[in-house]
Amino acid sequence: MALPGLDVTDSIDSSTILTRDLKPNQEFRFEVPATSSITIRLTAGTAGTAELFGTELSKGLPYTFTCCKSAIYTWTGCSLSIEGAPSVEYIAEETPMATYLNLHIALEKLRVAASDCPPTTEGAQGPRILLIGPPDVGKTTVAKILTGYSIRQGRKPMVINLDTAGEGVLTVPGTISAASFGSVMDVEDGFGSSPMSAPSAIPVKLPLVYYYGFETAESGSRRYKRLISRMAVAVNSRLEEDIESKNTGLIIDTPSFDNQTNGDVISHIVAEFSITTIAILGSERLYNTMLKSFPPSSSSPINVIKLPTSGGCVDRDAPYKKSIRDAAVKKYFFGDAKCTLSPYTVSIEFDSPTFSLWEVVDSLSSSAERQKNISFLPIGEDESSLSADEEVVKRLAPGDVDSRFENMVVAVLQVDAKDAGAKEVGESAVMGFLFVQEVDEKERRMKVLSPVPGRVPAKALLVGRWPEGMFLT
Numbered sequence: 001m002a003l004p005g006l007d008v009t010d011s012i013d014s015s016t017i018l019t020r021d022l023k024p025n026q027e028f029r030f031e032v033p034a035t036s037s038i039t040i041r042l043t044a045g046t047a048g049t050a051e052l053f054g055t056e057l058s059k060g061l062p063y064t065f066t067c068c069k070s071a072i073y074t075w076t077g078c079s080l081s082i083e084g085a086p087s088v089e090y091i092a093e094e095t096p097m098a099t100y101l102n103l104h105i106a107l108e109k110l111r112v113a114a115s116d117c118p119p120t121t122e123g124a125q126g127p128r129i130l131l132i133g134p135p136d137v138g139k140t141t142v143a144k145i146l147t148g149y150s151i152r153q154g155r156k157p158m159v160i161n162l163d164t165a166g167e168g169v170l171t172v173p174g175t176i177s178a179a180s181f182g183s184v185m186d187v188e189d190g191f192g193s194s195p196m197s198a199p200s201a202i203p204v205k206l207p208l209v210y211y212y213g214f215e216t217a218e219s220g221s222r223r224y225k226r227l228i229s230r231m232a233v234a235v236n237s238r239l240e241e242d243i244e245s246k247n248t249g250l251i252i253d254t255p256s257f258d259n260q261t262n263g264d265v266i267s268h269i270v271a272e273f274s275i276t277t278i279a280i281l282g283s284e285r286l287y288n289t290m291l292k293s294f295p296p297s298s299s300s301p302i303n304v305i306k307l308p309t310s311g312g313c314v315d316r317d318a319p320y321k322k323s324i325r326d327a328a329v330k331k332y333f334f335g336d337a338k339c340t341l342s343p344y345t346v347s348i349e350f351d352s353p354t355f356s357l358w359e360v361v362d363s364l365s366s367s368a369e370r371q372k373n374i375s376f377l378p379i380g381e382d383e384s385s386l387s388a389d390e391e392v393v394k395r396l397a398p399g400d401v402d403s404r405f406e407n408m409v410v411a412v413l414q415v416d417a418k419d420a421g422a423k424e425v426g427e428s429a430v431m432g433f434l435f436v437q438e439v440d441e442k443e444r445r446m447k448v449l450s451p452v453p454g455r456v457p458a459k460a461l462l463v464g465r466w467p468e469g470m471f472l473t
């Protein structure tokens with residue numbers, strides 16, 4: 001049966017059962033389209049272990065995969081049985097897993113040293129690694145592997161996702177998020193999700209989320225940097241209360257950066273999160289730029305390292321990436337095959353005294369616009385005297401809310417509707433998300449999907465341009 005909102009209509013073809021025997025240090029790579037699924041088991045009764053991007057598989061347990069390009073690696077050799085037909089599957093002999101493990105061991109040594117220092121000293125701060133590189137070079141995968149290994153070592157890493165273009169970590173696309181990973185990750189789901197209204201087999205992680213609302217860091221770079229600063233303050237104060245996380249340090253995944261346009265954003269992240277290691281994947285040029293920007297010296301605490309990209313990393317075309325984003329939003333509201341959620345349809349009246357809807361402002365187009373209009377400013381007033389807050393978000397009057405917001409995600413912020421000013425809205429963390437099903441301009445109301453029952457809280461709502469509009473059913 002198809003799940004509401006999920007188009008996974010093809011069941012697993014159990015007539016096709018493949019067996020793949022892997023030698024030590026080999027990797028089984030597979031791709032599954034969104035319209036089908038496969039089940040993989042680490043064959044029970046045989047020797048050997050296997051892991052998926054750092055998280056170990058249990059023997060004999062079925063793991064179901066859909067809409068993914070992934071790999072199962074074994075250090076010891078193992079046997080896998082695969083039910084269903086992956087669209088691509090092969091066994092790879094060359095992988096960079098040994099290098100990734102060496103990196104983990106080096107980070108672990110720093111964590112041991114941090115654990116030996118008194119908690120209040122600077123030395124108690126574990127390594128803080130930033131992963132950067134061009135698109136599809138395996139940044140997120142390395143973040144998962146390092147997180148998986150440190151959890152298996154009994155550590156508690158703080159994972160930070162600054163990639164607003166991708167599918168999001170524990171939340172929806174278009175956001176930046178941070179969460180402390182103290183328990184095992186989900187083999188099928190990677191970083192997993194955080195269902196708001198249902199039980200979960202894996203302990204639920206509660207992320208701190210900021211809604212950015214653009215695909216790239218440039219579109220609203222001023223607000224992007226401000227949100228990073230806010231997140232850094234929140235993360236640092238959390239680490240002061242959680243010595244285990246502080247000793248383990250940070251693992252930060254980023255959007256696809258190139259050194260031409262994103263140099264200042266990278267420097268901003270490095271400064272705000274007090275990064276100790278910058279790992280560059282897939283770009284010799286970016287590596288050399290980073291070496292020049294952060295030269296090795298006894299006074300500089302930042303190590304710049306180059307990591308090899310796995311041959312398994314696949315370029316994902318735009319429609320595939322969109323299908324992953326759509327699936328992440330659907331999952332937020334409807335759950336997945338393991339855990340079905342039932343969202344509620346709620347109506348929001350535009351004329352209610354608690355209605356406070358805001359929209360993100362594209363600083364690229366607004367600054368271009370301002371350049372055009374600058375000569376019309378009163379004498380003595382220039383660009384710098386314009387209000388800083390006007391630029392990043394703007395409040396929508398009921399008459400401005402129209403059908404262009406249909407099929408978009410709306411963030412419910414933690415700031416009360418009545419106190420909401422541009423500054424608070426522009427920098428507020430997120431409580432949860434709604435999905436706009438229909439805007440009725442005549443009746444001045446809109447119908448939204450909400451993950452929890454009851455009225456929408458009297459909080460400021462923020463709508464962006466990303467993730468782009470989609471159909472959930």
Ligand SMILES: Nc1ncnc2c1ncn2[C@@H]1O[C@H](COP(=O)(O)OP(=O)(O)OP(=O)(O)O)[C@@H](O)[C@H]1O
Pocket residue numbers: 027029030068069070071133134135136137138139140141142163166254255256310311312313314315316
């Ligand atoms: N060893 C591997 N075998 C098979 N697939 C892999 C392997 N490593 C990574 N992939 C897949 O390649 C794709 C790209 O990897 P990943 O998402 O880690 O790259 P990224 O650099 O973070 O991408 P983005 O530019 O979107 O941030 C993903 O679908 C991932 O699952």
